[in-house]
Amino acid sequence: MNEHILVCVAWPYAKSSTHVGQIVGAYLPADTFARYHRMAGNHVLMVSGSDEHGTPILVDAEREGISPREFVARYHRQICEVWDKLGMSWDNYTETGTPNHYRITQDFFLTLYDKGYIFKDTMQSPYCPTDRRFLPDRYIEGTCPFCGYTSARGDQCDNCGHTLDPIDLIDAKCRLCGSKTSKLEMRQTEHFFLDLPKLQEPLAEWLAQGKEHWRPNTLAFALNWLKEGLRARAITRDLDWGVPIPLEGYEDKRIYVWFDAVIGYFSATVEWAEKQGTPEAWKTWWVPGQTEPPTRIYNFIGKDNIPFHAIIWPAMLIGYGNRNLPYDVPANEFMTMSGAKASSSRGNVIWTRDVLEQYSADTLRYYLSATAPEGRDTDFTFDEMIRRNNDELVAAYGNSVHRTLTFLQSKFGGVVPQPQDLSEADRAILAEVEHGFEQVAHNIEQCHMKDGLNAAMAVARAANRYLDEQAPWKQIKVNREAAGTTIYVMLQVLSGLRVLFCPYLPFSSQKLHGYLGFEGDVSKVSWKLETVPAGITLPSPAPLFPKLEVPAAV
Numbered sequence: 001m002n003e004h005i006l007v008c009v010a011w012p013y014a015k016s017s018t019h020v021g022q023i024v025g026a027y028l029p030a031d032t033f034a035r036y037h038r039m040a041g042n043h044v045l046m047v048s049g050s051d052e053h054g055t056p057i058l059v060d061a062e063r064e065g066i067s068p069r070e071f072v073a074r075y076h077r078q079i080c081e082v083w084d085k086l087g088m089s090w091d092n093y094t095e096t097g098t099p100n101h102y103r104i105t106q107d108f109f110l111t112l113y114d115k116g117y118i119f120k121d122t123m124q125s126p127y128c129p130t131d132r133r134f135l136p137d138r139y140i141e142g143t144c145p146f147c148g149y150t151s152a153r154g155d156q157c158d159n160c161g162h163t164l165d166p167i168d169l170i171d172a173k174c175r176l177c178g179s180k181t182s183k184l185e186m187r188q189t190e191h192f193f194l195d196l197p198k199l200q201e202p203l204a205e206w207l208a209q210g211k212e213h214w215r216p217n218t219l220a221f222a223l224n225w226l227k228e229g230l231r232a233r234a235i236t237r238d239l240d241w242g243v244p245i246p247l248e249g250y251e252d253k254r255i256y257v258w259f260d261a262v263i264g265y266f267s268a269t270v271e272w273a274e275k276q277g278t279p280e281a282w283k284t285w286w287v288p289g290q291t292e293p294p295t296r297i298y299n300f301i302g303k304d305n306i307p308f309h310a311i312i313w314p315a316m317l318i319g320y321g322n323r324n325l326p327y328d329v330p331a332n333e334f335m336t337m338s339g340a341k342a343s344s345s346r347g348n349v350i351w352t353r354d355v356l357e358q359y360s361a362d363t364l365r366y367y368l369s370a371t372a373p374e375g376r377d378t379d380f381t382f383d384e385m386i387r388r389n390n391d392e393l394v395a396a397y398g399n400s401v402h403r404t405l406t407f408l409q410s411k412f413g414g415v416v417p418q419p420q421d422l423s424e425a426d427r428a429i430l431a432e433v434e435h436g437f438e439q440v441a442h443n444i445e446q447c448h449m450k451d452g453l454n455a456a457m458a459v460a461r462a463a464n465r466y467l468d469e470q471a472p473w474k475q476i477k478v479n480r481e482a483a484g485t486t487i488y489v490m491l492q493v494l495s496g497l498r499v500l501f502c503p504y505l506p507f508s509s510q511k512l513h514g515y516l517g518f519e520g521d522v523s524k525v526s527w528k529l530e531t532v533p534a535g536i537t538l539p540s541p542a543p544l545f546p547k548l549e550v551p552a553a554v
């Protein structure tokens with residue numbers, strides 16, 4: 001395998017730390033996918049960054065009385081701390097506030113403008129006479145005309161995912177002073193529009209070709225959007241925070257946050273190439289025909305981001321010209337907290353850094369991967385996380401590791417025994433490991449992360465059963481060589497599990513890597529079963545996972 005895989009992950013708003021809904025929706029599946037592909041020998045680049053523009057940030061910074069620059073710097077730092085603790089293996093995690101990103105966004109804007117895909121027009125925009133300002137996007141709230149959700153915002157409904165214009169909202173009110181529609185004025189303002197109707201046809205053609213590997217929900221959502229007919233969308237705002245419009249006479253306006261955020265996938269690649277000292281290297285990832293097989297771009301997102309990644313961003317790329325389009329847009333459904341979508345704007349969240357203060361990254365990673373909302377929404381509960389840690393991670397995987405390694409220490413002084421002829425059972429469990437390599441790989445390649453984890457877990461369970469059945473603690477009383485063979489085989493199985501779990505659970509894989517006598521970084525090893533040789537001495541192990549206390553019911 002020598003493919004180029006570009007892993008683009010949704011840009012989190014730098015207006016809060018990250019919550020577990022975002023992690024399970026976009027970041028963890030992307031990281032698992034990137035880690036696997038690196039081990040499988042592919043060229044991988046995983047990029048994202050903090051989205052520092054937009055009205056949600058302005059509203060909150062204003063409320064705190066600090067500058068938006070100060071505000072986003074704080075949250076960018078907090079987000080990066082979580083990435084470190086969680087083990088996100090970014091090749092470049094940047095921010096939209098960089099000169100590089102401004103330059104590239106302005107180039108996109110001008111190119112699309114010159115090619116006739118962006119046009120100027122005047123529009124009616126809600127204006128609050130009390131606050132003396134226009135109310136773009138999140139400055140206004142009202143009822144969604146599509147689904148009736150009462151807290152839809154000026155640019156999108158969080159409930160049904162439709163993108164909106166403020167003018168679409170029913171019974172809208174100003175988020176700053178609470179003024180109702182009756183008090184708001186509609187004022188004339190000039191803006192730039194992305195001419196999506198002009199791009200409808202090439203988009204439809206693209207969506208009609210070779211999308212069998214897309215998740216049905218994502219494709220259906222995109223096709224439905226096309227069927228409704230695309231509307232031109234305003235891509236500038238009456239704001240003073242964001243990327244400036246690169247044309248004279250628009251100094252009091254800025255480019256809309258969503259227009260610049262998606263360009264981040266591209267600008268982050270350019271930044272990566274520059275940091276590497278190979279400034280042209282971005283072309284490998286973004287210019288068609290540079291690699292064989294062609295570079296595959298994956299956009300990992302939650303379902304509310306589908307319109308921007310399956311429609312608007314591809315449309316922008318088509319309009320710009322000579323750029324690779326997404327190969328897949330693996331969008332997850334939502335993780336809910338007590339039934340409601342976890343959302344940082346709405347405050348019903350479990351913060352990742354709070355969880356990581358109490359629990360190991362792998363405990364959280366395991367639980368989130370095992371309950372990922374791939375096909376439908378799932379609910380987060382601490383009880384379930386603890387139960388799965390204890391009943392699955394500890395009982396199946398951790399247990400077989402610990403029993404094998406402590407037995408090796410107590411009966412063989414830590415020296416890997418020389419195996420005798422392998423029995424049918426020995427060969428069967430090794431075959432199961434080999435099969436696990438195929439299964440986990442196949443599932444991750446299809447973006448079925450949950451099935452991939454289940455396949456790895458099936459091998460761990462089989463290993464546990466094998467150990468129970470062979471019972472080396474009994475074998476050793478009658479036949480020391482037979483017990484030695486069982487332990488030898490188990491060490492090979494564990495060597496396999498260390499690799500199979502690595503995309504999901506990098507921290508415990510690293511520990512096991514060391515316990516099995518391997519050196520260096522486990523995420524750099526190849527996707528295959530590597531032998532633990534007889535005769536070497538292995539160090540004393542500690543349990544891979546802690547057994548957790550179930551909190552007393554309240």
Ligand SMILES: Nc1ncnc2c1ncn2[C@@H]1O[C@H](COP(=O)(O)OP(=O)(O)OP(=O)(O)O)[C@@H](O)[C@H]1O
Nearest residue numbers: 010012013021022025301302334335342343344345
């Ligand atoms: N509860 C959730 N379940 C699954 N994915 C989610 C969830 N919340 C956010 N995501 C995804 O995480 C990524 C980053 O999210 P974003 O920064 O937009 O956070 P958010 O909490 O959804 O913010 P807001 O509610 O203010 O829009 C997006 O791709 C989004 O779809």
Ligand SMILES: [Zn+2]
Nearest residue numbers: 144147157160
């Ligand atoms: Zn709606």
